[in-house]
Amino acid sequence: MSFSSLGLFAPLLHAIQDEGYLAPFPIQTEAIPAVLSGRDVMAAAQTGTGKTASYTLPMLQRLATGPGVRGNHIRALVLTPTRELAVQVFVDIATYGRHLSLTSGVVYGGVKINPQMLKLRRGIDVLVATPGRLLDLYSKNAVKFSQLEILVLDEADRMLDMGFAGDVQKIMALLPRQRQTLLFSATFSEAIRDLSETLLKNPLQIEVDPPNSPAQGVKQWVYEVDKGQKGALLSHLIRTHGWEQVLVFTRTKKGANQLVRLLDDDGIQAAAIHGDKSQGQRNRALLDFKEARVQILVATDLAARGLDIGGLPRVVNVDLPKVSENYIHRIGRTGRAGLEGEGISLVSADEVDLLSAIEGLIRQTLVRHVEPAFVPTFKVPLTRQIKVRPKKPKKPKNRTKAKM
Ligand code: AMP
Numbered sequence: 001m002s003f004s005s006l007g008l009f010a011p012l013l014h015a016i017q018d019e020g021y022l023a024p025f026p027i028q029t030e031a032i033p034a035v036l037s038g039r040d041v042m043a044a045a046q047t048g049t050g051k052t053a054s055y056t057l058p059m060l061q062r063l064a065t066g067p068g069v070r071g072n073h074i075r076a077l078v079l080t081p082t083r084e085l086a087v088q089v090f091v092d093i094a095t096y097g098r099h100l101s102l103t104s105g106v107v108y109g110g111v112k113i114n115p116q117m118l119k120l121r122r123g124i125d126v127l128v129a130t131p132g133r134l135l136d137l138y139s140k141n142a143v144k145f146s147q148l149e150i151l152v153l154d155e156a157d158r159m160l161d162m163g164f165a166g167d168v169q170k171i172m173a174l175l176p177r178q179r180q181t182l183l184f185s186a187t188f189s190e191a192i193r194d195l196s197e198t199l200l201k202n203p204l205q206i207e208v209d210p211p212n213s214p215a216q217g218v219k220q221w222v223y224e225v226d227k228g229q230k231g232a233l234l235s236h237l238i239r240t241h242g243w244e245q246v247l248v249f250t251r252t253k254k255g256a257n258q259l260v261r262l263l264d265d266d267g268i269q270a271a272a273i274h275g276d277k278s279q280g281q282r283n284r285a286l287l288d289f290k291e292a293r294v295q296i297l298v299a300t301d302l303a304a305r306g307l308d309i310g311g312l313p314r315v316v317n318v319d320l321p322k323v324s325e326n327y328i329h330r331i332g333r334t335g336r337a338g339l340e341g342e343g344i345s346l347v348s349a350d351e352v353d354l355l356s357a358i359e360g361l362i363r364q365t366l367v368r369h370v371e372p373a374f375v376p377t378f379k380v381p382l383t384r385q386i387k388v389r390p391k392k393p394k395k396p397k398n399r400t401k402a403k404m
Contacts, residue, residue, distance in 0.1 A: 007036050032054060042188075043207070048332045055152050060093070073123045075148060078128040146176060157186050157192055223344070227350065233346055246297075247289075248315075249317050249321070253275060271294045290309060317345040
């Protein structure tokens, strides 16, 4: 199967060739012809399956013909739950559309609205947006939907999980009924099926097997380590093995911050990316990591959703995820597009059950490695610090004298 046999035209085939894609992924083989034909599509597919190209490529082709966009109007809307995913999709649209003269833009909250309003003035063919900011822009008359031809809901399940159901409904009520709708979701839950029934007309349903094991080229292993020694072991591994670009996962935001401080103290440049960081900080950390100005990026699961870091050599789990499937999502950041990668987990005694759940899910026992040269230190333990308060001196009780 080749991309050209799916009906894509030359400017897109050219861009695909620039990217070095040899053949379409399964979701692309199914979705591209359907979207090109104008049909609604409902696809169960996770990040890493090639889903973004499966809708952006045919969407761009459909938009390449048709009337020009009017001021403040948009012709296609991609709704995403997170800012990171919005930026990622926007970058992919720019990549695949580089030989076309369509315009694209991205809007999300947490940054100033005025520059986004200015960009929308001339109209934009494809707008990628998070729901809240899109509604803000609409309330300021900065975006109009009467020219809208295509709507994409990306990571729809996540959108509902994050409490955007109300915003999504409000947006749907503003869009023309006559349109093409594409819905992508990691799972087809009851709520997603309900949503799709109200939004989609006779959709083609596509289910791509969720990756139930990390990519074949990813070598995985485990270090057993005391909970309080995880940071010191990570720092040791980075130094002794000369690891240059590592995406590290922690379970909590606090844990991420503590780890960054510990690595910084050890002279290793690290940045954290999690929900308490401003959008500017998150963008900067990601860019610094991608451009090798920062060696280590420490992330929580939520912040890492949708992150695509080309050629990432290694992922380290400093904490195992509570939800086993997240192990596959995490490890799936490396070893993409046929490249090799490493997935390493630092496991403490209290995580043994989590580890066996993960091993059950991926149906393999992970190799236990020992790091012979590692000498535990007790510099900055990553465990929750137990505050020992000095005991208050007891007040002498007013005892009545015992009667003799
Ligand atoms: P996605 O699931 O959209 O996040 O895509 C996952 C990764 O696969 C991205 O890095 C894409 O650039 C890459 N990709 C998408 N389609 C193909 C393809 N047909 N061949 C090789 N890589 C691809």
